[in-house]
Amino acid sequence: MGFSAGGFLTRSVVENSGAAMPAFVAPIYPNMSAMTVPANAPPMFVLIAADDFLLTRETGLPLLDSYRAAGKPIEFHLLANGGHGFGLGREGTASAGWIATFHRWLGAIGMLRAAEK
Numbered sequence: 391m392g393f394s395a396g397g398f399l400t401r402s403v404v405e406n407s408g409a410a411m412p413a414f415v416a417p418i419y420p421n422m423s424a425m426t427v428p429a430n431a432p433p434m435f436v437l438i439a440a441d442d443f444l445l446t447r448e449t450g451l452p453l454l455d456s457y458r459a460a461g462k463p464i465e466f467h468l469l470a471n472g473g474h475g476f477g478l479g480r481e482g483t484a485s486a487g488w489i490a491t492f493h494r495w496l497g498a499i500g501m502l503r504a505a506e507k
Contacts, residue, residue: 439472
């Protein structure tokens with residue numbers, strides 16, 4: 391998981407990891423430009439606010455389109471507001487509490503399991 395420039399880094403990991411690919415990636419308010427998606431790309435969770443300046447740099451959602459065209463699993467959330475740099479959420483905006491959605495996604499793709507008793 392990476393935020394802003396760290397989100398770009400997570401994209402770079404996918405593009406350049408080769409056989410050492412992570413199990414999943416989560417760029418949060420990343421650069422939304424198109425990317426080269428390798429055959430072994432992991433599931434991706436993307437979260438960005440509609441009022442984030444990074445969305446004005448692209449026409450459409452090229453990052454999402456790249457992953458979909460490659461047939462790879464992607465979860466995409468466009469929040470109504472929150473701006474750029476909301477971290478784990480900014481109170482009073484749609485970004486508040488987004489981490490619970492991320493946790494549900496991890497469970498849905500099999501990354502979480504019940505604790506052993």
